[in-house]
Amino acid sequence: MISVIPLRAPAIDIHLNARWQQNGLTVAGGNQQGKEINQLSYPWGLYVDDDQTIYVADKHNDRIVEWKWGATSGQVVAGGNEQGRGDHQLHDPRDVIVEKERDSLIICDYSNRRVVRWPRRNGISGEKIISDINCWGLTMDENGFLYVVDYGNAEVRRYRRGESQGTVVAGGNGYGDRLDQLYIPQCVFVDRDHSVYVSEWDNHRVMKWMEGAKQGIVVAGGQGEGNGLTQLSYPRGVVVDQLGTVYVADTRNDRIMRWPKGATQGSVILGGNGAGGRSNQLYGPISLSFDRHGNLYVVEYENHRVQKFNIDSNK
Numbered sequence: 102m103i104s105v106i107p108l109r110a111p112a113i114d115i116h117l118n119a120r121w122q123q124n125g126l127t128v129a130g131g132n133q134q135g136k137e138i139n140q141l142s143y144p145w146g147l148y149v150d151d152d153q154t155i156y157v158a159d160k161h162n163d164r165i166v167e168w169k170w171g172a173t174s175g176q177v178v179a180g181g182n183e184q185g186r187g188d189h190q191l192h193d194p195r196d197v198i199v200e201k202e203r204d205s206l207i208i209c210d211y212s213n214r215r216v217v218r219w220p221r222r223n224g225i226s227g228e229k230i231i232s233d234i235n236c237w238g239l240t241m242d243e244n245g246f247l248y249v250v251d252y253g254n255a256e257v258r259r260y261r262r263g264e265s266q267g268t269v270v271a272g273g274n275g276y277g278d279r280l281d282q283l284y285i286p287q288c289v290f291v292d293r294d295h296s297v298y299v300s301e302w303d304n305h306r307v308m309k310w311m312e313g314a315k316q317g318i319v320v321a322g323g324q325g326e327g328n329g330l331t332q333l334s335y336p337r338g339v340v341v342d343q344l345g346t347v348y349v350a351d352t353r354n355d356r357i358m359r360w361p362k363g364a365t366q367g368s369v370i371l372g373g374n375g376a377g378g379r380s381n382q383l384y385g386p387i388s389l390s391f392d393r394h395g396n397l398y399v400v401e402y403e404n405h406r407v408q409k410f411n412i413d414s415n416k
Contacts, residue, residue, distance in 0.1 A: 107292050107341070108198055108240050109148070111391035115342045115412070117361055121371060121397055124380040125408030128398070129155050129168040129175060134405045136162050139174035141405045146196030146209065146238065147338075147388040149398050155407060156206065157400065158194040165197050165206060165219070168407070179206055179219040179227060186213055188226040196238045196288075196388075202245065209236035209249070216249060231260065231267075238288040248289050248297065255283045257299055257310075271297045271310040271317060278304050281316035287337045288388070292345075300336045300349065307339050307349055307360075321347050321360040321367060328354045330366040338389035338400070350386040350399065357386060357399060371399065371410055378404050 106112050130141035142161035149155055153170040156178070164181035168174075180191030193212035199221065200207050206219045208227065216236050217227035235253030242248070247260040248270065255276045258267035272283035285302035292298070295312040298320065305326045308317035322333035338350035345362035348370075356372035372383035385403035392398065395412040 105243050105293065106393075107242070107290065109290065109340045109390040110292075111342055111395040112393040113395050114344065115346065115395050117344065117346065119395070120413040121410040122413055123371065123410075125371075125399070125410045126380075127406050128170075128409045129157055129166070129407035131404070131406035134161075137174075138166075138176070141166070141407075143402055144400050144405060144407065145194070145387060145402065147390050147398060147400045147407060148198050149390040149392050150199055151393060153392055155398065156197050156199065157407060158197045158208070160193055160195065163191045163193065165191070165194060165208060178221060179208060179224060184212070188228070191217075191227075195236065198239060198241060200241065200245075207239060207241070207247065209239055211236055216247075231265065234258075237286065240289050240291050242291050242295060243293075248291050250286045250289050250299065252286055255286060257283075257286065257289050257297055270312075271299050271308070279316075280308075280318070283308070288339050288350075290339050290341050292341055298339050298341055298347065300339045302335050302337070305333045305336065307333075307336060307347055320362075321349050321358070326353075330368065333358070337387045340389045340391060342391070348389055348397070350389050352385060352387055352402075355383045355386065357383070357389065357397070371397065376403070380408075383408075 145160040146158035155168040163184040165179035166175035167178045184192040195211040196209040216231035219227035237252040238250040256272035259270045260267040274281045284304045287300045290298040297310040306323035307321035309320045310317040324331045334353035340348045347360040355376045358367040359370045360367040376384040387402040388400035390398045397410045
């Protein structure tokens with residue numbers, strides 16, 4: 102059975118005043134940009150499994166890499182056969198999740214304009230499950246329904262099992278900044294109530310679309326681009342905990358922000374110390390995931406690494 106905990110969310114309740122250790126631990130990459138098995142090249146999407154195994158969409162290397170907990174190098178589990186359109190290839194992958202029922206990976210194969218399913222173990226090729234889509238991010242709910250960000254059409258679509266067309270569940274009304282529109286949507290998160298949260302690159306906000314809603318509500322940002330506590334600058338990764346607190350990768354501000362449910366401003370929980378490669382700095386944070394214990398994982402696009410920030414058990 103698929104866990105009832107939403108993908109990328111923590112299994113534990115996280116207190117509104119919870120803190121994370123400010124010095125991160127590199128758990129994937131971090132050996133400069135490259136194509137060796139201990140390197141990443143502009144990593145993008147992230148999935149953390151129950152045993153803290155990490156799957157990374159290694160964008161410029163056209164591969165998905167699995168990093169076991171504590172490993173000093175990864176293992177290619179999809180792609181890695183140069184870029185191309187073949188069933189054994191990926192081109193510019195942007196996101197990856199694990200579909201546990203089938204023991205498979207589902208991958209946004211962005212430049213091939215498709216979503217593919219790839220066996221998680223010893224897979225040598227993938228199968229196309231959605232075609233002709235500008236896939237930027239994806240997730241899955243407890244029913245096995247797939248939610249895909251189609252940034253080209255400024256919408257999020259939900260695909261029930263076996264569907265090829267899907268249903269629009271956010272956006273779909275052209276590019277814009279109205280509450281019924283999205284502008285370059287990036288990442289998607291779906292909670293237990295099937296509310297869809299989507300980050301918008303050019304609207305500098307995160308929107309929540311309740312199930313069946315015709316428009317969304319702003320739950321983070323939406324006050325123009327900036328680095329104030331009411332603002333975001335080109336946000337991407339978004340995760341929501343069981344209290345409805347929204348966590349956002351505030352990409353151009355090189356920080357991770359937390360927005361409690363109903364809040365009009367957020368707080369900086371990680372980074373915010375300028376762009377850089379030190380353990381307390383972030384540079385291009387782009388994707389987020391919690392593990393079961395509430396530790397936070399951050400993909401840094403510009404540092405070619407994944408950092409793990411342990412939750413402070415004293416808080």
